[in-house]
Amino acid sequence: AQKITQTQPGMFVQEKEAVTLDCTYDTSDPSYGLFWYKQPSSGEMIFLIYQGSYDQQNATEGRYSLNFQKARKSANLVISASQLGDSAMYFCAMTKLIWGAGTKLIIKP
């Protein structure tokens, strides 16, 4: 069965520090993709980054990068130089429309 696990229910990080949000997944599909979304307190889900299972390089989008380790079935999101506006819920999801429970990230000034 397809499954996404986010083991960190909540995290506190000092502003300007880098932060890593964990995501592990389980799938038997040979081809798949992994997404990360941000959901601020306003409620809207915002797309951050995508990684395809056959992509040769780890995805990057500005301050966001994805540490993809296929053998370990992990797709961790790395946010460099965190900002106060990064405080939000972060969700990892697969192309089979399976979502994790999320991690609540709080950036401290």
Next chain:
Amino acid sequence: EAGVVQSPRYKIIEKKQPVAFWCNPISGHNTLYWYRQNLGQGPELLIRYENEEAVDDSQLPKDRFSAERLKGVDSTLKIQPAELGDSAVYLCASSKRGGADTQYFGPGTRLTVL
């Protein structure tokens, strides 16, 4: 380019009443999704449309939930009758195609059933 539009943003009803949510996807997006998100949890897919065809509705509680996507554009999700456990945020998303295409979300409808 306009984003995904949903209405209403908030709805409060008493149990056993009917309720309907409306979604207008991004122009040109063929795939439309309805999700339910309970407090503190990730979204749960209710139904996915490819154009006007429902291609994945395995998680839709069909005894009380129904959905339609007329002409492959706007969509309506209905609950009749609503139960206390239906209180949640109902999210609509769209993508150009399914699969690996990025989903773009609307602001959601927060439903409270009293």
